[in-house]
Amino acid sequence: MSKALLRGMGTFFKECSHPESRWSKCPHPYKIRYRNVAGKQTVESGFANQDNAIERLVEMYKARKGAPRSQSKAERIQKYGSMRFEEYAVEWKTGQRDLAASSMRHLDSLLSNHVLPALGSRRMDSLDHKVVDRFIQAMERNGVGLATQANAYDKLKAILLDAHRLGIFEENPLEGVKPPQYDSARAVIPSVAQLQEIRSAGGDVFRLIVDLMSGCGMRNGEAAAVNVNNIVADDIYRVSEQVNQTTRQYGRLKHRKVGEYRDVPLPVRIKETIEWYAGRHGTTDGCLLKHPMDPARTFPYYYLSNQWQRIKRFEEIDIPEGMVMYGFRHFFASNCLSKRIPITDVAEWMGHNSIDVTFKIYRHLMPGSIGRLRLTCRYTKTV
Incomplete structure (x- = not known):
């Protein structure tokens, strides 16, 4: 008994x-x-x-x-707990096969310039919330920009949570950590009047790309791959590829697998811009933009960047202080949110990996649908 x-x-x-x-x-x-x-x-x-x-x-x-729940877990703890962070980061990075070349380049930059110099030689099992807090404080003391702080922390977070899932840490090493807050004021957004003036200050290519970024929320590389065949409805453009700045070839979208796409609003004004440019310059297999010296090659991003710098240098038009090319994409997000378009739709249209990214950048703008947005982009018609 x-x-x-x-x-x-x-x-x-x-x-x-x-x-x-x-x-x-x-x-x-x-x-x-x-x-x-x-x-x-x-x-x-x-x-x-x-x-x-x-x-x-x-x-x-x-x-x-x-x-440990199993001998295999105990072996993982023994193997990875004593491993240096820089070694673990290399092993973790090999598993990030979904990253586009530009995203991998950005990851390498954050690791080599910020994360590894501070934490690279540490044993994995020595990392906890206090170490992470000190890392963030060191970036603040060194004057690292808030956007870079946030990005570096996000990469460190991904690596440590991966280690936590392996069982290296009994408790979440990020518990209680206050992450860097991206400064929304750094997302400099032009007004409608400023945007109209800026888009008219460059050549035809510049005007086309500015309209695609500000009216459809495209990234620079996505706008460079614009194709008339991707107009799948009068008010919808299908973003299916981008010009990769590293390989200078057409490639998959950021945060998407090969063959994946996203449908974005196509306001009347932007559709007219595409048609105007195609009628004036023609297309190659539907593509509007190609290398000026060789139509067999993709559009080189530096052409656009050089023109933007020239426009800023001349100081003849009203450009908000601190604005960068990405400000045209910020305009798209602010325009959507000001019209009470749901942030979930905005995140999807912009191709963000998580709605948290959208909220982090644009939460200060928050007070359904492609059809509603078409009516919000009706300033000066392209001629």
């Missing part, structure tokens, strides 16, 4: 003829039965009283709960 305790804790019993009601006065020792840390059923004997038997069961129960 035996007596069970809490589920999973085990049992205590006596191997004698006395009933349980007489155990406390019976001279025979208590025995216990439980599963050890390896999961094997074990029996121990020689306990003079019930309290000693239960105390031993509790001790072994805690040991089993605190032990």
Whole structure:
């Protein structure tokens, strides 16, 4: 006869003829039965009283709960816990096969310039929330921009959470950490009047790309790959590829697998711009933009960048202080949110990997649908 305790804790019993009601006065020792840390059923004997038997069961129960669930997990802890962070980061990075070349280049830059110099030589099992806090504070003291701080923290977070899933940390090493807050004021957004003036200050290519970024929310590389065949409806453009700045070839979208796409709003004005440019300059297999010297090659991003710098240098038009080319894409997001388009739609149209990214950048603009947005982009018609 035996007596069970809490589920999973085990049992205590006596191997004698006395009933349980007489155990406390019976001279025979208590025995216990439980599963050890390896999961094997074990029996121990020689306990003079019930309290000693239960105390031993509790001790072994805690040991089993605190032990790795399997030998493979214990081996992972032994292997990766003593590994230096820089070694773990290299191994983790090889698994990021979904990253586009430009995203991988950005990841390498964040790791080599910010994360590894501070944490590279540390043992993985020495990292905790205090170490992460000190890393963020060091970036603040060194004057690292808030956007870069946020990006560097996001990469460190991804690596540490991966290690946490392996069992290297008993507790979440990011618990209680206050992440860097991206400064929304750095997302400089032109007004409608400023945008109209800026788009008219460059050549035809510049005007086309500015309209695609500000009216459809495209990234620079996506706008450079614009194709008339991707107009799948009067008010919808299908973004299916981009010009990769590293390879200078057409490639998959950021945060998307090969063949994946996203449908974005195509306001009347932007559709007219595409048609105007195609009628004026023609297309190559539907593509509007190609290398000026060789139509067999993709459009070179530096042509656009050089023109933007010339426009800013001349100081003849009103450009908001601190604005960069990405400000045209910011305009798209602010325009959507000001018209009460759901942020979930905005995140999808912009191709963000997570709605958290959209909220982090544009939360200060927050007070459904492609059809509604078509009516919001009707400033000066392209001629």
